[in-house]
Amino acid sequence: MTRAASWAILLLGLTYFILPLLGMIEFSLSMRRGEYSFDAYVAVLGDPQFRQTFSYSVMMALLTIVFGMLLVVPTAFWVRLKLPHLRPVIEFITLLPLVIPAIVVVFGYIRLYNTSSWLPLTGSVLGTNLLLMFGYATLSLPYMYRAVDTGLRTIDVTTLTEAAQSLGAGWITILGRIILPNVLVAVLSGAFVTFAIVMGEFTMAALLNRPAFGPYLQLMGANKAYEPFALATIAFIITWACMGLIQLVTRFTKHDKAAR
């Protein structure tokens, strides 16, 4: 392939991806007739509902990340260390959220945990928030598990664990001081994907009737012209900021250059 053809394909690809984004950004700046302005952004950022739903979703995203880490890191570690024969089964389970629609999952939750069930989580705000967080963790499971598992693959889990054990370390020390720091970049990449999923998630939050950012996006899209595009641009910037953070963390992790 000639150099010119390579450039042409690259430009075509860039155009395919960037042009719609440029259109979206351009439209979000066109609220004021005849000139570009940030009016749509000012309107969105000044909306108390935006601040409320955005901070709710950020909080839920952080809780989901913490819960996901506590669930996935020890599980993936244990599977690698003691149950390698169960890896295909665990991988299959972690892939299920990709094939089971969120609406099915949330209806299952509502049936199982409604106010007349043995565990009436939907009967209180705290319980519903907890349920929503579990739902988010389920949705992000394929990405989180894969990211952590890939991170664990880059280190000799068994030998490092045995070395730490021979030095007197227990399981919590091994996980917290040896395994987690060595897969931190992988965990963070899973965490940022989780963050992006939670920030845009609509189905679960809407059906559990929680004031999340996803339903707010949908509400704005149904009722306003320019603000949804400003919101989409903000969401897009958040996603790219997350990806940039992954790169930064990778770059500033000194030991990441280690020969493993």
Added chain:
Amino acid sequence: MTFLTISRLEKSFGANRVVKDFNLEVEKGEFISLLGPSGCGKTTVLRMVAGFELPSAGRITIAGKDVSRLRPNHRNIGMVFQAYALFPNLTVAQNVGFGLKVKGAPAREIAARVAEMLALIGLPEMGERYPYQLSGGQQQRVALARALAPKPQVLLLDEPLSALDAKVRVSLRNEIRAIQRELGITTIFVTHDQEEALSMSDRIVVMHQGVADQVGTPFDIYNRPATRFVAGFVGTLNTLTAQVIDPASGHVRVGGSDLVLGRALPGGEVVLGLRPEMLRLGAEPGMASLTGTITELDFLGSVIRLRLDLGDQRLAVDLFNTTRATPPRVGDSVTLALDPADALVIGA
């Protein structure tokens, strides 16, 4: 008094018995090597002492305490691994101090011990480096320092030199032995390299198919092998089938030559083991002799290795290279002298 005792140790993985009735008594400060080919069970024994595998049967006691069922982090055992196993996220100093930190030692004590250990391994300036910034030999020294820092009762070395190049391997094995002698720490060393085992150990355990075939000093293992496997595995050994002519005097016939071993032998056929370096070129008074034809000659620098046809049997001979002697040539018929006492009669 015995410091570490392993008695009737067994380990099975499913139907596969990898360690069978293994017994060993180790004195305090002794350096013991477990030597054997891949799959002989030596690493499994070491891992059971470390606590990474639970024995199927048997007992391990350290300083009189039964540790057979104790978790690895409660055994106070230091271990060095083949793959170094340094924690990549920690600096050299943090790696060395890890065991002490886990024990909750004060920071000042940790810093002092880390400095002492780094000085011991000859890397006093490397404390702030990360493992990836060190060579393989340096990494293994740090792994040794890390294992020794918490003052373990026993040091276990699982083929620590296998991943290093030949030159580093020789210098590091001398260092390990010197450090072990200096600290007087009881050490079990696993290796499949007989030269390492012979040069470093107080005693060697030669393992074969999960069983300790022979336990002895390097001298005994090399010069007085108890079994055919030990004789063949440790060093190079010529095995020759000999026809016993007179069992009482040990008169045998090998490839057309007669030898009188001067010790009683069973009747019929016996297998003789001859080390290549025990044979010398030319007949010597008072020595037994063998006659053969040179079929191959390899010049190895300090040693010239000959291969001879001895009737229908083959024999390797190592001669020291000297500038005075003219080396023989392929096709020459030569006489070899040997002290009958050097000929091993190999059992099972």
